[in-house]
Amino acid sequence: DGGITQSPKYLFRKEGQNVTLSCEQNLNHDAMYWYRQDPGQGLRLIYYSQIVNDFQKGDIAEGYSVSREKKESFPLTVTSAQKNPTAFYLCASQRSGAGADTQYFGPGTRLTVL
Amino acid sequence: GQQVMQIPQYQHVQEGEDFTTYCNSSTTLSNIQWYKQRPGGHPVFLIQLVKSGEVKKQKRLTFQFGEAKKNSSLHITATQTTDVGTYFCAGPDRGSTLGRLYFGRGTQLTVWP
Numbered sequence: 001d002g003g004i005t006q007s008p009k010y011l012f013r014k015e016g017q018n019v020t021l022s023c024e025q026n027l028n029h030d031a032m033y034w035y036r037q038d039p040g041q042g043l044r045l046i047y048y049s050q051i052v053n054d055f056q057k058g059d060i061a062e063g064y065s066v067s068r069e070k071k072e073s074f075p076l077t078v079t080s081a082q083k084n085p086t087a088f089y090l091c092a093s094q095r096s097g098a099g100a101d102t103q104y105f106g107p108g109t110r111l112t113v114l
Numbered sequence: 115g116q117q118v119m120q121i122p123q124y125q126h127v128q129e130g131e132d133f134t135t136y137c138n139s140s141t142t143l144s145n146i147q148w149y150k151q152r153p154g155g156h157p158v159f160l161i162q163l164v165k166s167g168e169v170k171k172q173k174r175l176t177f178q179f180g181e182a183k184k185n186s187s188l189h190i191t192a193t194q195t196t197d198v199g200t201y202f203c204a205g206p207d208r209g210s211t212l213g214r215l216y217f218g219r220g221t222q223l224t225v226w227p
Contacts, residue, residue: 040219041219043202090156102147102162103147103159104159105156
């Protein structure tokens with residue numbers, strides 16, 4: 001089965017702790033993206049990567065970090081510097097970085113910081 | 115910077131009524147894409163429009179791309195409860211062969227039975 005997986009589905013962390021969200025795809029897509037979704041805010045881009053070992057900041061990168069060591073994987077770390085980390089996090093992939101390609105989304109991780 | 119605006123933010127309709135959401139870009143788009151997110155789910159690609167003035171239909175859904183390629187609309191005829199969800203439009207980064215999509219904030223559709 002081809003697709004994008006995100007784990008875990010729900011994640012609880014204490015304030016001040018870093019947490020890493022997993023995103024894996026077996027679609028052989030070059031580009032991968034991380035979005036944050038808050039109620040009424042739509043999808044806000046955190047980071048994206050169009051090729052292995054390269055990534056760019058999106059609109060709300062502060063307090064987040066990523067790595068892209070493998071084509072299949074694009075983990076997102078929510079650091080303690082992120083002031084309001086509780087949100088729904090969506091990972092997406094795209095065949096190439098071209099604007100004509102569509103994005104495929106994972107099921108998301110709902111992070112709650114207590 | 116480049117922006118994609120979408121209205122209305124919320125729409126509540128009685129089952130059987132029609133629904134329309136509108137999308138406007140600050141720049142000319144090479145294409146526009148539409149996604150649907152069911153409550154508790156993730157966005158799923160619906161369709162892509164590429165040509166100026168293009169109209170595409172998927173059963174009760176009609177998608178239009180404006181002549182100037184800066185606006186688009188999604189119209190649902192005779193809504194059903196299965197249409198509930200948030201509809202997003204998205205356009206690619208202008209002037210770049212590579213890059214991100216700019217998403218509108220979405221229109222959340224509620225359908226009352």
